[in-house]
Amino acid sequence: MTTTTGEADSHRQKPVRTSLLQQMWASRADYLYVLPAIIVMLIVIAYPIYYTIDLSFYKTPPGLLLKDKIWVGFDNYTAILSSDVVWKVTVNTLVWTFASTVIAFMLGYGAALALHRDFVGRGVIRAILIIPWVISAVAASYVWKWIYHSDFGLIGAVLVQMGILDKPPNFIDRTGSVLPSLIVVNIWREFPFAMIMLTAGLQTVPEQLLRAAKVDGANAWQRFWHVTFPYLGGVSTVTILLLAVANFNSFIIPWLMTGGGPSNASHIWITHIYEIAFGRQRWGIGAAYSVLLFLILMTLGYFYVRALSGAEKKEGP
Amino acid sequence: MLMLKLGGALMRGAVVSTMLTSLVAAPAIAAPPVDLSKWSPEYVRSIAGTETFDTAAECGKVTPLDYKGKLTFWYQGAFEGDPDLLRQYYKDFFVAFRKTYPNIDLQDQALTYNDLLDKFRTALAGNAGPMVVRLQILGGVEFASKGVLQELGPSDVGWTNDDFWPGAMKSVTWQGKTYGVPTNNETMAFIWNADIFKRAGLPDHAPETWDDVVAYSKQIHDKLGIAGYGLVARVNAGNTPYRFMPQLWGYGGGVFDEADASPKLDTIRLNSPESKRALQASYDMYVRDKSVPVSALTNQQADNQPLFLSGQLAMMISHPSDYSVMLDLQKKATGDDAVKAQTTIDNMRYSLIPTGPDGRRAVVFGGSNIHILKPEYVEGGVVDEPAAKAMVCFWTSPEWSLKMAYAGSNPGNLLGFKTEWMKTRLDNIKFLDVTTSMLPYGVPFPALPETPEIMNHIIPDMLQNALTGAMTVDQAAEDAAKKVEALEKGGDGL
Numbered sequence: 139m140t141t142t143t144g145e146a147d148s149h150r151q152k153p154v155r156t157s158l159l160q161q162m163w164a165s166r167a168d169y170l171y172v173l174p175a176i177i178v179m180l181i182v183i184a185y186p187i188y189y190t191i192d193l194s195f196y197k198t199p200p201g202l203l204l205k206d207k208i209w210v211g212f213d214n215y216t217a218i219l220s221s222d223v224v225w226k227v228t229v230n231t232l233v234w235t236f237a238s239t240v241i242a243f244m245l246g247y248g249a250a251l252a253l254h255r256d257f258v259g260r261g262v263i264r265a266i267l268i269i270p271w272v273i274s275a276v277a278a279s280y281v282w283k284w285i286y287h288s289d290f291g292l293i294g295a296v297l298v299q300m301g302i303l304d305k306p307p308n309f310i311d312r313t314g315s316v317l318p319s320l321i322v323v324n325i326w327r328e329f330p331f332a333m334i335m336l337t338a339g340l341q342t343v344p345e346q347l348l349r350a351a352k353v354d355g356a357n358a359w360q361r362f363w364h365v366t367f368p369y370l371g372g373v374s375t376v377t378i379l380l381l382a383v384a385n386f387n388s389f390i391i392p393w394l395m396t397g398g399g400p401s402n403a404s405h406i407w408i409t410h411i412y413e414i415a416f417g418r419q420r421w422g423i424g425a426a427y428s429v430l431l432f433l434i435l436m437t438l439g440y441f442y443v444r445a446l447s448g449a450e451k452k453e454g455p
Numbered sequence: 456m457l458m459l460k461l462g463g464a465l466m467r468g469a470v471v472s473t474m475l476t477s478l479v480a481a482p483a484i485a486a487p488p489v490d491l492s493k494w495s496p497e498y499v500r501s502i503a504g505t506e507t508f509d510t511a512a513e514c515g516k517v518t519p520l521d522y523k524g525k526l527t528f529w530y531q532g533a534f535e536g537d538p539d540l541l542r543q544y545y546k547d548f549f550v551a552f553r554k555t556y557p558n559i560d561l562q563d564q565a566l567t568y569n570d571l572l573d574k575f576r577t578a579l580a581g582n583a584g585p586m587v588v589r590l591q592i593l594g595g596v597e598f599a600s601k602g603v604l605q606e607l608g609p610s611d612v613g614w615t616n617d618d619f620w621p622g623a624m625k626s627v628t629w630q631g632k633t634y635g636v637p638t639n640n641e642t643m644a645f646i647w648n649a650d651i652f653k654r655a656g657l658p659d660h661a662p663e664t665w666d667d668v669v670a671y672s673k674q675i676h677d678k679l680g681i682a683g684y685g686l687v688a689r690v691n692a693g694n695t696p697y698r699f700m701p702q703l704w705g706y707g708g709g710v711f712d713e714a715d716a717s718p719k720l721d722t723i724r725l726n727s728p729e730s731k732r733a734l735q736a737s738y739d740m741y742v743r744d745k746s747v748p749v750s751a752l753t754n755q756q757a758d759n760q761p762l763f764l765s766g767q768l769a770m771m772i773s774h775p776s777d778y779s780v781m782l783d784l785q786k787k788a789t790g791d792d793a794v795k796a797q798t799t800i801d802n803m804r805y806s807l808i809p810t811g812p813d814g815r816r817a818v819v820f821g822g823s824n825i826h827i828l829k830p831e832y833v834e835g836g837v838v839d840e841p842a843a844k845a846m847v848c849f850w851t852s853p854e855w856s857l858k859m860a861y862a863g864s865n866p867g868n869l870l871g872f873k874t875e876w877m878k879t880r881l882d883n884i885k886f887l888d889v890t891t892s893m894l895p896y897g898v899p900f901p902a903l904p905e906t907p908e909i910m911n912h913i914i915p916d917m918l919q920n921a922l923t924g925a926m927t928v929d930q931a932a933e934d935a936a937k938k939v940e941a942l943e944k945g946g947d948g949l
Contacts, residue, residue: 197947199945200597200904200905200907200908200942201905202601203579203601203602204580217947217949221949223949283753288748288750289748289749289750289762289767290767306749310753311752311753313923313925396753397689397691397753399689399690399752399753400688400752400919400923400925401916401919401923401925403923403925413691413912414949416573416576416577417573417691417908417911417912418912419576419908420947420949423947
C-alpha cells in the first residue's frame with residue numbers, strides 16, 4: 139500500500155504517548171541515584187518539620203517532661219498572635235530584615251559598579267571589602283560589642299578623645315538605638331555578598347551594547363539605567379531574596395551582642411523563638427512560632443525559586 | 456576578723472534556723488561533723504587541718520577501685536571569670552580520678568554556667584543526657600520534679616546528710632526525697648576599693664546598708680567621674696539574680712517568702728512595697744544618679760572585673776576568687792596599667808553584704824549539686840551505677856569538695872573544712888573568712904521547677920524594664936509579679 143508523503147510525515151511526527159508510570163520507569167536509574175539523598179532529607183528535614191508541627195499543638199510547662207505534654211489545639215497560635223511582645227518582636231524583625239536587606243544590597247551594588255572598572259589596586263580593595271563576609275560571625279559579634287561598649291568602647295573613646303562628645307555614646311544599652319546599631323553590623327557583614335553576586339552579574343552585560351549606547355550619546359547614568367540595570371534584574375532579584383531570607387533567619391549577631399535586650403528591643407523572631415524554647419522550655423509555643431516562621435520563609439523561598447527559574451529561562455538556548 | 460551577729464543570723468538565715476530545727480526534732484544521734492551554731496571565722500580556723508581523709512579508701516568502699524566500667528559526665532567547668540588556680544584544680548581532679556579508677560572509661564564535658572542548663576535540657580528532649588551531671592544549685596529541683604533524676608543522697612556514696620549544709624540539702628530535695636549531693640556551696644561578699652573611697656571622701660569602711668550603697672555610688676561618680684557600684688542586669692545570665700536578690704531580700708522583699716525562716720512559697724511578693732523599694736534603689740543608681748556602668752544591661756561579672764582592676768569601678772558583689780582573678784589579670788598588664796592594677800589590688804577590701812533599712816542581711820546560698828540520671832534519659836539507655844557513684848563520691852569527698860571550691864566557693868561536704876587544705880586555703884586565699892562568714896545569711900533560691908525561669912528571665916526582665924524606662928518601677932514590679940503568677944498557673948512564657 140502506498141501512502142502520500144503528507145500522511146507518512148504525519149505518522150512519523152505523531153508523538154508516542156506514555157503514562158507517568160512509564161516515564162518514571164524509564165528514568166528509574168535516575169531515581170536510584172538520588173534516593174540516598176532523598177532518604178537523608180526525609181530524616182533530617184521532613185521528620186523534624188512534621189515533629190515541630192505536631193509539637194505546636196501542645197503545651198509544655200517547665201514542670202513537665204516533653205513526653206507529658208498537654209494537647210491544646212490552636213491555643214499556642216492564638217497566644218502568639220495576641221501577644222504584645224510578639225508584635226513588638228515582629229516589628230523589630232521587619233525593620234531588621236528590610237533595612238539590612240535594602241542597605242546591604244545598595245551598598246553591594248555601588249561597590250560592584252565601582253570595582254567593575256579596571257584600576258590599580260582593584261584586586262586588593264575587592265579582597266579587603268570581602269573580609270567582613272568571610273570572618274566568623276561569632277568573632278565579629280564580640281569585636282563589635284567592644285567597639286560599641288557604652289563605657290569603654292572604641293567609638294566612644296575616639297569621640298571623647300577628639301572632644302566631639304563628653305561621654306561615650308550609648309549604642310546597645312538603650313532601647314531606641316540598639317536595633318539600628320545591630321543593623322549596621324549586619325549590613326557590614328552582608329554587603330560583600332551582594333557585591334560578589336552583582337559583580338558576577340555585571341560580567342554578563344554585553345560590552346558592545348554599552349559602547350553603542352555611548353556612541354549614541356548616552357551619558358553614564360543613561361547607560362546604567364537603560365542597559366546595565368535591566369541586565370542585572372534577574373541577579374538583583376535573586377540577591378535580594380537570598381539576603382531577605384538570611385536576614386529574617388539571622389541569629390548570631392543579635393543573640394551574642396545583646397541577647398535580644400534590653401527589654402526585648404533587639405529581639406527578632408529567631409532569637410525570641412530560641413529564648414522561649416530553650417531558655418523558658420516552652421517547646422510547644424516555640425514550635426508554633428517556628429511553624430509561622432517556616433511559612434513566611436517558604437513564601438520567600440517560593441519567590442526565590444520563581445526568580446531563579448525566570449533567570450534560567452532568559453538564559454535559555 | 457569579723458564577728459558574726461549571731462542573733463541576726465538566726466533570725467534571717469534560713470540555713471541556720473532550719474539546721475537548728477532539725478537538730479531539736481531529731482533523735483539523739485552522733486553530733487554533726489561541724490557545729491554550725493558556732494560558725495565564725497575563728498571557729499573555721501580552729502577546725503581546719505584537724506582531720507585527714509583518704510579519698511581513695513573512702514570511695515573504694517562505695518565502688519571498688521578496680522571496677523571496670525564506663526561513665527559520661529557533664530559539669531559546669533571553669534568560667535571566663537574564674538582564676539587560673541581553679542582551672543588547674545579541675546585538671547588535677549580528673550587526673551586523680553582516672554588514677555584512682557583506671558578501669559573506668561570516663562568521658563567528661565565541661566560547659567559554662569549559662570550554657571549548661573540549655574544544653575542539658577536540649578539533650579533530655581532527645582533522651583541523650585549524660586549519666587552524671589553537676590548542675591548549678593538552681594537546676595536540681597527542676598529536673599527532680601520532672602522525674603529525670605534518680606533518688607540519690609549522701610548515704611548512697613559513703614557520707615551522711617549531716618555532712619552537708621541543711622540549706623544545700625534543701626536544694627536537692629523534692630517532695631521529701633533527695634535527688635543529689637551538694638558539691639560546693641558559696642556565698643558572696645561585698646568588694647570595695649579603699650583608695651577610691653578615700654579619694655571620694657568616703658569613710659574607710661564598706662557601706663552598711665543598701666541605701667548607703669546608692670549614696671556612696673553617687674558620691675564616687677560625682678567626685679571622681681567613675682562608676683560606683685558594679686550593677687549587672689543581663690538577661691539569661693546567672694550573675695544577675697545572684698547580685699540582685701541579696702538587695703531584694705535585704706529590703707524585705709522577695710519573689711515569694713523564700714527569705715523567711717519557714718518559707719511556704721505560696722505568696723508572690725515581687726510587687727510588695729519592699730520589693731519595689733529594692734528595685735527603686737537600682738533605678739536610682741542607673742537612671743537618676745547614673746553612677747553605675749551604662750553597660751550594666753549587657754554586663755556580666757566578668758565585665759566588671761577589668762573595670763574594677765583598672766580603678767574605674769569602686770564596688771561590686773563577688774566571690775573570694777575575684778581576688779585571685781585580679782592577681783591573674785595584673786600579671787598580664789603592662790606599664791601604667793600594671794601600676795593601676797597593683798594599686799587596686801593593694802586597696803581591695805571584702806566586707807559583709809550590706810543590710811536593708813531594717814538591718815536584714817541576706818545573700819544567695821549558691822553552689823552546685825551532682826546528680827545521677829535515670830537510664831531512660833541517658834544516651835544509650837544505660838547508667839553504670841557503680842561508676843556513677845564513684846564519681847559522686849570522689850567529687851563530694853572532703854578533699855575534692857574543698858579543692859574544687861578552693862578559690863571561689865566552699866566545700867559542700869562540711870568535713871572539707873577540717874582538711875589540711877582548708878588550713879592552707881585560709882592562709883592563702885585572702886578574704887575567704889569574709890565570704891565564709893556570709894554562709895549563715897545564705898538564702899536558697901525557691902525550690903521550685905520554675906525557679907530557673909524566674910531567676911534567669913523574669914527578674915532580669917524586671918530590672919531591664921525599669922532601668923530602660925520601658926516601664927516605671929511600679930509597673931516593672933507588677934509586670935514581674937504577673938509573670939510569676941502566670942508561670943505558676945502554667946503560662947505560655949511569652
